[in-house]
Amino acid sequence: MQKEVNNKMDERDRLKEEPFGYEFTKSGKTLITYQNRQIMILSEKQTKKFMSQILTADTFGIQLALAKVTKNFKRGNEKQHGKKQYGKK
Numbered sequence: 001m002q003k004e005v006n007n008k009m010d011e012r013d014r015l016k017e018e019p020f021g022y023e024f025t026k027s028g029k030t031l032i033t034y035q036n037r038q039i040m041i042l043s044e045k046q047t048k049k050f051m052s053q054i055l056t057a058d059t060f061g062i063q064l065a066l067a068k069v070t071k072n073f074k075r076g077n078e079k080q081h082g083k084k085q086y087g088k089k
Contacts, residue, residue, distance in 0.1 A: 018059065020066035022050075032066060040070055 021033040030042040030050060042050055046069070053065045 015060060015063040015067065018063055020063055020070075022066060032070060034070070042069065 019035050021036070023031045023033075024047065025031065028044040028047055030047045031038055032040040032042065050065065050069055054062045057065060
């Protein structure tokens with residue numbers, strides 16, 4: 001049953017590649033990366049909640065928690081560095 005639920009959540013098997021990473025800082029924050037690029041910083045409060053989610057999770061569960069906490073970041077809200085936006089001043 002658990003495997004069927006996992007397949008529905010990750011139909012394209014992208015989380016198997018482990019694209020997300022995280023690192024805890026001394027200040028109590030969490031740095032989240034996607035394909036080795038930093039995409040988000042969790043506050044101390046968010047870090048405590050995240051830690052409770054991944055404490056007993058397997059690799060897939062950790063990847064899923066990271067995907068959920070980033071809230072589908074690749075939907076147009078990411079910054080585009082180094083690209084000119086024509087027509088905008």
